[in-house]
Amino acid sequence: MSNFDLSISPAQIEFVLKPGVTITQAYTIINNSTTPLYLDTKVLPWYPTGDDGSVNYQNILPNPKISFSLANANLQLEKPFTIPSQGSQQLVLKIKTDSTADLGDAYYTFFIYQNQNTIKSDNTSAQATGQIGSHILLSISQSEIQTASGNVKKFSITPKIKDVFFTPINFTGDIQNNTNYFFKTTGRITITKNNQTIKEINLDPSNVLAHHYRRLNCQENIGCILNPPLWPGHYTATLSFDENIKVPPSSVSFYVFPFSPIIFFIFIGAIFSCFKFFKKFWKPSK
Amino acid sequence: MNKKFFILFLVLFLFCPQKTLSQTFTSPTYQIQWGNFNMTGGRKTSNNYILTDSVGQNAPGQFDNTGFIIKSGFQYAYEQQKPFSFNINSLDINLGTLAAGVASTQSNIITITTPSGNGYQVSAIADKPLTIVSTNITIPDTGCDSNDCDKTTSTTWTNNSKYGFGFNVIGIDSSLVATGVGTSNYFTDSTYFRPFAATSKSDNPQIIMSENQSATNHSAKITYKAVISGNQSAGNYQNSINFIAIPKY
Numbered sequence: 001m002s003n004f005d006l007s008i009s010p011a012q013i014e015f016v017l018k019p020g021v022t023i024t025q026a027y028t029i030i031n032n033s034t035t036p037l038y039l040d041t042k043v044l045p046w047y048p049t050g051d052d053g054s055v056n057y058q059n060i061l062p063n064p065k066i067s068f069s070l071a072n073a074n075l076q077l078e079k080p081f082t083i084p085s086q087g088s089q090q091l092v093l094k095i096k097t098d099s100t101a102d103l104g105d106a107y108y109t110f111f112i113y114q115n116q117n118t119i120k121s122d123n124t125s126a127q128a129t130g131q132i133g134s135h136i137l138l139s140i141s142q143s144e145i146q147t148a149s150g151n152v153k154k155f156s157i158t159p160k161i162k163d164v165f166f167t168p169i170n171f172t173g174d175i176q177n178n179t180n181y182f183f184k185t186t187g188r189i190t191i192t193k194n195n196q197t198i199k200e201i202n203l204d205p206s207n208v209l210a211h212h213y214r215r216l217n218c219q220e221n222i223g224c225i226l227n228p229p230l231w232p233g234h235y236t237a238t239l240s241f242d243e244n245i246k247v248p249p250s251s252v253s254f255y256v257f258p259f260s261p262i263i264f265f266i267f268i269g270a271i272f273s274c275f276k277f278f279k280k281f282w283k284p285s286k
Numbered sequence: 287m288n289k290k291f292f293i294l295f296l297v298l299f300l301f302c303p304q305k306t307l308s309q310t311f312t313s314p315t316y317q318i319q320w321g322n323f324n325m326t327g328g329r330k331t332s333n334n335y336i337l338t339d340s341v342g343q344n345a346p347g348q349f350d351n352t353g354f355i356i357k358s359g360f361q362y363a364y365e366q367q368k369p370f371s372f373n374i375n376s377l378d379i380n381l382g383t384l385a386a387g388v389a390s391t392q393s394n395i396i397t398i399t400t401p402s403g404n405g406y407q408v409s410a411i412a413d414k415p416l417t418i419v420s421t422n423i424t425i426p427d428t429g430c431d432s433n434d435c436d437k438t439t440s441t442t443w444t445n446n447s448k449y450g451f452g453f454n455v456i457g458i459d460s461s462l463v464a465t466g467v468g469t470s471n472y473f474t475d476s477t478y479f480r481p482f483a484a485t486s487k488s489d490n491p492q493i494i495m496s497e498n499q500s501a502t503n504h505s506a507k508i509t510y511k512a513v514i515s516g517n518q519s520a521g522n523y524q525n526s527i528n529f530i531a532i533p534k535y
Contacts, residue, residue, distance in 0.1 A: 001376050001377075001378065002376070002377045002378065003373065003374060003375050003376060003377060004372070004373065004374040004377055005371070005372075005373040005374075006371065006372060006373075007369035007370060007371030007372070007399075008369055008370050008371075009368075009369035009370065009401075010369075010401075011369065011370035011400065011401045011404055011533045012404065012533055012535060028369070030369065030371075032371070032373070048535070052405070052496075052498050052534065053405055053498065053534030053535050054407055054493070054496070054534065055407075055532065055534075055535065056490075057490075058490050107535070109532055111530075113528070113530075123380050123381065123382050123383060123522060124380075124381045124382070124383070124384050124390070124416065124425075124512065124522055124523040124524065125378065125379055125380045125381055125522075125524055126379040126381070126412070126416070126510060126524065126525050126526065126527050127377060127378065127379070127524070127525075127526045127527070128374050128376070128377045128378075128379060128394060128526075128527050128528075128529060129377065129526060129527070129528045129529070130372055130374050130377075130528075130529055130531070131528055131529065131530040131531070132370065132371075132372045132530075132531050132532070133530070133531070133532040133533075134370065134532075134533070135532070135533060135535050137535065204403065205403070206403075207535050209535070215498075217498060217499070
């Protein structure tokens with residue numbers, strides 16, 4: 001039974017390039033399959049879709065001022081090669097920019113894909129093939145450091161009114177990049193009560209691509225949440241970014257009320273009242 | 287007092303190293319001088335945990351400042367080393383000899399691992415519907431029970447009088463128990479199916495599994511299902527299905 005088990009490293013590269021510069025990047029491709037894999041390579045441009053880091057390869061023309069090739073002596077882009085079972089291959093991708101390349105970002109994926117195999121079965125059957133990619137984020141600029149600026153497109157809290165116990169507070173937000181270059185969401189959500197910081201949640205440094213937006217992720221890897229128990233009162237959550245990212249901070253408020261303790265005491269009081277009420281009619285048997 | 291210092295000096299002299307050790311690797315074209323030695327390190331495992339450690343190195347940790355982040359230390363090398371990997375456990379999806387009104391199913395498992403900080407998306411596209419190549423006769427795409435599923439929308443398909451070819455994807459754990467992790471946005475449960483997008487119809491690959499957080503050995507079971515009518519021509523219907531795994535940027 002043949003399988004496909006391929007890995008690529010690095011999974012993503014990010015470069016700032018001056019127009020006219022050529023760079024190379026080595027990729028390690030490992031075939032962990034039980035059989036040799038017949039592979040091919042290609043580089044496709046993409047644009048971001050949605051706010052979660054998804055991409056789309058349709059209806060986008062490659063930039064003629066940026067070209068790709070393999071620097072390996074025995075391999076060429078879009079030409080097949082084989083990696084034996086449990087073997088590896090280093091692919092050296094050369095990225096060349098034209099001196100007249102437009103300033104701004106360009107995004108690509110370096111794909112390694114399985115050549116279509118001939119189906120050998122005599123039954124009705126489908127043949128699965130695998131394809132794996134590594135993203136290339138290029139910023140073509142005359143300056144090494146880009147100015148990052150944007151705005152908080154959305155910053156919200158659910159629920160806005162909650163009990164001191166039980167469900168956590170969820171923070172969600174989108175940040176918009178208003179520049180021609182991507183930047184990372186380095187910042188934090190600071191939760192304060194009575195001007196005292198209760199908790200700081202660091203943002204995961206996700207890429208916000210040029211003139212696009214990105215949903216905020218937090219470094220705890222479990223979502224941007226504040227777990228109960230919380231003292232009753234008025235809280236403020238402020239989303240702020242590091243100094244190098246020119247994005248105005250955004251704040252929202254939420255309230256915590258002692259609903260469950262009040263309900264608990266009402267319940268206890270009701271039971272006590274019932275007990276007293278029925279005690280009047282209860283006569284112990286002699 | 288002097289006697290105590292003398293004894294201390296003697297002990298240090300006898301038991302401490304007499305010279306500082308470092309390591310140098312050389313070849314005719316390069317020399318690497320290692321300036322940092324840890325005292326212990328490695329990868330320890332138990333049934334429930336994997337621990338990697340480096341003890342004793344200088345100034346490990348994350349150092350932040352305006353415009354840059356330095357992640358200093360050997361442990362951060364793991365972030366760089368972890369590759370993006372994709373596994374399809376079986377490439378041959380043999381549905382056998384199809385019988386009218388009887389669902390033929392087959393399944394395989396895809397598994398994905400991403401580096402720290404990267405989610406992933408897996409897309410799928412067929413070259414064409416299941417087809418007898420010599421005659422170009424096809425098994426139609428499933429419309430599911432209510433003729434309301436398509437290449438982007440999955441709905442229930444349990445009625446074997448509804449003919450066609452489709453697939454389901456459901457996230458599973460290491461014990462092969464359905465969890466829906468990574469797939470619940472695309473397939474509610476294992477009764478939900480949809481047809482493949484196909485390049486022969488100028489379709490684009492459709493996402494079938496994705497997560498926004500990094501994943502280690504996250505798996506999904508893909509179930510392929512074909513049901514034919516009594517009028518379906520006999521023959522071997524075949525196609526090719528490409529699964530595309532990419533990280534989230």
